[in-house]
Amino acid sequence: HSTVLDPACGSGAFLVQSFNKILKSQLKEKLSIDEKAEILQKQIFGIDTDANALQITAFSLYLTLLDGIDKEEIQEKIEKSTRILPSLIGCNLLQKNTIVDDIKFEFEINSNIYSFTKFDCIVANPPWSELKKSAENDIEIKRSRKEINRSALFKNVSKYQISQAFLLKLDNLSHNNTDIAIIV
Numbered sequence: 001h002s003t004v005l006d007p008a009c010g011s012g013a014f015l016v017q018s019f020n021k022i023l024k025s026q027l028k029e030k031l032s033i034d035e036k037a038e039i040l041q042k043q044i045f046g047i048d049t050d051a052n053a054l055q056i057t058a059f060s061l062y063l064t065l066l067d068g069i070d071k072e073e074i075q076e077k078i079e080k081s082t083r084i085l086p087s088l089i090g091c092n093l094l095q096k097n098t099i100v101d102d103i104k105f106e107f108e109i110n111s112n113i114y115s116f117t118k119f120d121c122i123v124a125n126p127p128w129s130e131l132k133k134s135a136e137n138d139i140e141i142k143r144s145r146k147e148i149n150r151s152a153l154f155k156n157v158s159k160y161q162i163s164q165a166f167l168l169k170l171d172n173l174s175h176n177n178t179d180i181a182i183i184v
Contacts, residue, residue, distance in 0.1 A: 001043055005119040005173060007098040007166060008126040009046030012057030018123065019044050019064050033069045033077070037086045038109070040065055045105055045116060046093045054095055058088040098126075099165045103173060118175045125183040126166040 004018040022039055023031065031039075040061060048054050062085050066074075077084050089095075091107035105116040157164045163184040170180060 002120040003043050003045065003116060004121045004123065005045045005047070006124050007047045007103075007122065007169070007173065008124045009048045009057050009093070010050075010053050010125070012046060012053075012060045014123040014125070015044050015046050015057060016060045016064050018121070019061060023064075030068070033065065033073055033084065036065050036069075040088075041086050041092060041107075041109055042114065044092060045119065047096050047098045047103065048093075049095065049097050051095050054089050054093045057093055061088060098173075099162070099169055117173070119173055119178060120175075121179045121181075122170060122174060123181045124166065127162040128184070 002022070004015065004022075006012070006014045006018075009015055019040060022043055023036060026035075026039075028035075044061065046054070046057055048057070065085070074084060076082075086109075087107075092105065094103070094105065096103065103117065105114075107114055157168065163182075167182065167184065170182070174180060
């Protein structure tokens with residue numbers, strides 16, 4: 001069960017492709033909606049500061065989840081008043097600032113508590129811009145600059161480059177065998 005994290009998921013393109021790859025790697029030819037939902041909940045994770053981006057990511061992942069599911073299976077769940085789509089926002093998709101926030105995914109599935117802080121695969125295309133002083137009216141930018149100034153982890157971040165800060169933060173999110181693909 002490989003876990004995939006996009007620490008700057010935006011609209012979720014990398015997460016959708018990762019979810020598709022994991023689904024295609026399954027030994028079973030056809031997975032039920034519950035099996036696909038379990039894979040999604042236990043293996044796909046994203047972070048973004050933008051709540052709207054997270055909603056788009058969730059929607060895209062839901063479309064992938066429902067792709068190929070027979071309408072009879074969905075109808076049966078509706079008739080039994082069974083939840084069709086898993087909760088993602090606040091569970092697998094967090095509205096946080098990867099650079100400065102502590103990252104921990106913790107949620108419950110079928111009375112089991114799951115907690116993730118390290119991931120098997122990290123993919124991202126983080127912002128390439130600088131945290132400019134001229135944008136200090138933006139609370140998130142101001143908070144990021146303050147954290148970078150205060151943290152030893154970010155002492156080598158040149159000109160407040162966001163992508164450099166992301167690269168430094170990856171050590172906290174990975175283990176020795178983590179595969180990392182970051183566009184910087």
